[in-house]
Amino acid sequence: MGENIHLLVLDDEENILNSLRRLLITEPYGVFITADPAEALAVIGRHKIKVVMSDQRMPKTSGIEFLAEVKRKDPNILRILFTGHADIQVAEDAINKGEVYRFISKPWNDGDLKMILREAMQRFDLVQENRELFALTQKQNQELQNANAALKNMIEKEKAFTSTVSHELRTPLASIKMAVDILSQCLQGKIDISQAARLIDVAKKNVDRLARLITDVLTLTRMESGVEKIKLQEAQVNELIQELALVEKPVAEGKGLLLKLELEPFLPLVPLNADKITQVLANLIGNAIKFTEKGEVTVTSHFNKEKDQVEVRVQDTGRGIAPEDIPKLFQKFKQLENSASKVEGTGLGLAICKEILANHQGNIWIESVPGKGSTFIFALPHGEKKEVSRG
Numbered sequence: 001m002g003e004n005i006h007l008l009v010l011d012d013e014e015n016i017l018n019s020l021r022r023l024l025i026t027e028p029y030g031v032f033i034t035a036d037p038a039e040a041l042a043v044i045g046r047h048k049i050k051v052v053m054s055d056q057r058m059p060k061t062s063g064i065e066f067l068a069e070v071k072r073k074d075p076n077i078l079r080i081l082f083t084g085h086a087d088i089q090v091a092e093d094a095i096n097k098g099e100v101y102r103f104i105s106k107p108w109n110d111g112d113l114k115m116i117l118r119e120a121m122q123r124f125d126l127v128q129e130n131r132e133l134f135a136l137t138q139k140q141n142q143e144l145q146n147a148n149a150a151l152k153n154m155i156e157k158e159k160a161f162t163s164t165v166s167h168e169l170r171t172p173l174a175s176i177k178m179a180v181d182i183l184s185q186c187l188q189g190k191i192d193i194s195q196a197a198r199l200i201d202v203a204k205k206n207v208d209r210l211a212r213l214i215t216d217v218l219t220l221t222r223m224e225s226g227v228e229k230i231k232l233q234e235a236q237v238n239e240l241i242q243e244l245a246l247v248e249k250p251v252a253e254g255k256g257l258l259l260k261l262e263l264e265p266f267l268p269l270v271p272l273n274a275d276k277i278t279q280v281l282a283n284l285i286g287n288a289i290k291f292t293e294k295g296e297v298t299v300t301s302h303f304n305k306e307k308d309q310v311e312v313r314v315q316d317t318g319r320g321i322a323p324e325d326i327p328k329l330f331q332k333f334k335q336l337e338n339s340a341s342k343v344e345g346t347g348l349g350l351a352i353c354k355e356i357l358a359n360h361q362g363n364i365w366i367e368s369v370p371g372k373g374s375t376f377i378f379a380l381p382h383g384e385k386k387e388v389s390r391g
């Protein structure tokens with residue numbers, strides 16, 4: 001018997017089985033012919049059976065019962081009842097109930113039998129093909145829908161971002177315009193010199209803010225779009241922290257805060273972009289100072305051997321962050337409502353930090369206990385990572 005057995009025949013009469021064997025041997029599909037219902041059922045699990053043809057009157061089971069069993073095992077198999085004249089009514093009932101695909105009456109005509117079986121095979125293949133095509137179409141449809149939703153979402157975000165940016169740019173611009181308008185009256189001698197000095201100060205502050213905003217937005221969009229591939233070089237994180245501390249210490253002390261460094265000696269070098277990581281440190285330390293009224297800011301460095309990464313923690317004794325606010329922190333332009341009413345900043349700092357770390361294949365996260373302070377931690381991978389380009 002060939003490899004691909006597609007037809008299974010069950011009949012209890014040995015002479016019928018023999019003539020079917022002779023008749024079907026030349027057919028293009030493999031055939032398994034037996035008088036034993038149990039053996040027949042066992043074949044179904046082992047071969048890709050497409051069509052089952054069964055006699056109706058047999059000692060152990062009826063054809064209808066046997067075909068019901070076949071249906072339970074595999075409902076896709078086409079079931080044919082092979083029956084004598086006396087059982088035609090039974091066969092018709094079974095067809096009407098959908099239990100049987102069709103029947104072939106005995107005695108049969110060789111040519112007709114072959115044709116009916118071939119047709120049944122073709123029908124099975126067609127149904128199978130349709131099912132596969134349908135599944136494929138559905139899958140493609142789903143993929144298309146997902147891609148569409150993702151695109152819509154991106155456009156929405158893009159729109160929201162653009163509108164926030166224009167709003168954020170307009171505010172300082174309005175202040176500058178106002179200051180300049182009033183200053184022009186100064187030329188006409190309408191205001192005194194001390195008022196003028198105050199207005200120039202307002203204008204200067206807003207020009208600075210505007211410049212910073214533009215730089216931040218450009219940095220962020222360039223990094224997000226992947227246009228800017230940042231270059232990484234082996235460097236010592238401790239050195240970056242120490243350099244920055246020179247600048248930040250006076251700022252902390254100006255607020256009556258202590259800036260403490262707890263740096264692990266012999267920290268391994270890691271691939272990083274010194275400017276970008278300094279920017280991350282500056283924002284984290286800047287935030288810690290900004291949002292802490294008393295106590296200290298502690299910067300810790302540590303090599304996590306298990307994860308093979310250098311970890312930097314910036315811990316403060318400030319107001320802390322509520323757990324429900326944590327997911328909002330890294331969003332663009334997000335400044336928490338309870339931030340000491342109007343603190344300086346644009347709310348882009350942490351979004352930029354997150355992008356920078358993503359560009360290093362690193363990570364940034366936060367641990368905070370409201371009222372007790374916050375800890376921001378970032379990690380830089382030490383080991384080789386394939387996608388990191390070095391320069």
Ligand SMILES: Nc1ncnc2c1ncn2[C@@H]1O[C@H](COP(=O)(O)OP(=O)(O)OP(=O)(O)O)[C@@H](O)[C@H]1O
Nearest residue numbers: 287288291334335336339345346347348349350374
């Ligand atoms: N150490 C901290 N303690 C308490 N709240 C913090 C701390 N760091 C950040 N936050 C909260 O997260 C918000 C977002 O911080 P982020 O650095 O992104 O923006 P920003 O500091 O307000 O502005 P920018 O950094 O752009 O000047 C802050 O406005 C503040 O509400």
Ligand SMILES: [Mg+2]
Nearest residue numbers: 283287345349
């Ligand atoms: Mg900040």
